[in-house]
Amino acid sequence: MSKITILSEINNKKPFIEDLPKINHKEFDKVIKSRRSVRVFTNDIIPKDIIKKSLDNSLKAPTSSNLQTWEIYWIKSKNIKKKVVEACLSQPAAKTAKELFVFVSRPDHWKRNNQMMLDYLNEKKNPSVSVLKYYNKITKLAYNQGFMNIFGFLKKLYVSFVGLYRVIPREPTSFNDMKVWSQKTTALACQNFMLSMRAYGFDTCPMEGFDSFRLKRILKLPNKAQICMVIGAGKRDPNGVYGKQFRFDNKLFIKEV
Numbered sequence: 001m002s003k004i005t006i007l008s009e010i011n012n013k014k015p016f017i018e019d020l021p022k023i024n025h026k027e028f029d030k031v032i033k034s035r036r037s038v039r040v041f042t043n044d045i046i047p048k049d050i051i052k053k054s055l056d057n058s059l060k061a062p063t064s065s066n067l068q069t070w071e072i073y074w075i076k077s078k079n080i081k082k083k084v085v086e087a088c089l090s091q092p093a094a095k096t097a098k099e100l101f102v103f104v105s106r107p108d109h110w111k112r113n114n115q116m117m118l119d120y121l122n123e124k125k126n127p128s129v130s131v132l133k134y135y136n137k138i139t140k141l142a143y144n145q146g147f148m149n150i151f152g153f154l155k156k157l158y159v160s161f162v163g164l165y166r167v168i169p170r171e172p173t174s175f176n177d178m179k180v181w182s183q184k185t186t187a188l189a190c191q192n193f194m195l196s197m198r199a200y201g202f203d204t205c206p207m208e209g210f211d212s213f214r215l216k217r218i219l220k221l222p223n224k225a226q227i228c229m230v231i232g233a234g235k236r237d238p239n240g241v242y243g244k245q246f247r248f249d250n251k252l253f254i255k256e257v
């Protein structure tokens with residue numbers, strides 16, 4: 001397996017400078033602090049442009065290898081919405097939501113997206129050789145698990161042995177690892193979406209209390225697709241938040257080592 005120099009080398013051959021806007025951190029803190037899981041929404045509509053902007057913002061989340069193995073289903077049909085609410089165990093957060101979104105991980109889309117990335121790079125005048133190599137070789141080695149996971153298994157043996165002597169990326173070596181890989185990316189899109197909605201004055205509730213089998217059937221998704229979260233959104237009802245936000249002591253979770 002070739003050494004992944006693209007990850008260890010600093011690229012100063014073609015610097016790309018992006019303007020950094022001034023940010024009011026107090027406004028950001030307000031968004032973070034006021035985001036709550038809202039279980040009851042009012043009947044107020046969410047303007048379409050706010051939804052579109054928030055969906056757009058969700059897809060600005062970081063994504064592993066920039067392979068974007070996510071999908072978002074904005075449930076517009078009344079009939080499908082009714083079925084999705086049922087699949088969400090008729091939770092109030094789904095039942096009263098003005099809009100429902102299903103965030104889906106698509107680990108099975110990595111190959112398609114990898115090819116789209118190569119097409120995009122090859123259309124450029126001077127594509128970076130190391131980036132091309134990354135999508136031509138590294139991602140294919142990393143994310144291919146082969147027929148019946150045989151290639152994944154061989155990779156696992158290889159990394160276990162070579163890893164005794166040098167630093168080596170170890171996962172993914174199975175479709176289960178691929179699910180975790182893709183879910184991480186999709187969960188970040190969920191968080192961007194929820195924060196964006198809050199910033200525009202609306203609220204959300206993430207849900208994993210659902211029947212994934214039925215939900216996949218309703219959305220005509222294949223077996224390999226994974227539902228990450230269903231997110232209900234709308235205007236917060238005064239009774240929509242069930243209590244003060246509670247977290248255990250930070251010291252339990254933040255380790256300075």
Ligand SMILES: Cc1cc2nc3c(=O)[nH]c(=O)nc-3n(C[C@H](O)[C@H](O)[C@H](O)COP(=O)(O)O)c2cc1C
Nearest residue numbers: 035036037039091093205206207208209210229245
């Ligand atoms: C992955 C995930 C799944 C969740 N599933 C549900 C759910 O099915 N129903 C629900 O009412 N809340 C659900 N929640 C919301 C949590 O209960 C909530 O985030 C937690 O109690 C903390 O409250 P806060 O979001 O208001 O800070 C979920 C949250 C996450 C991150």
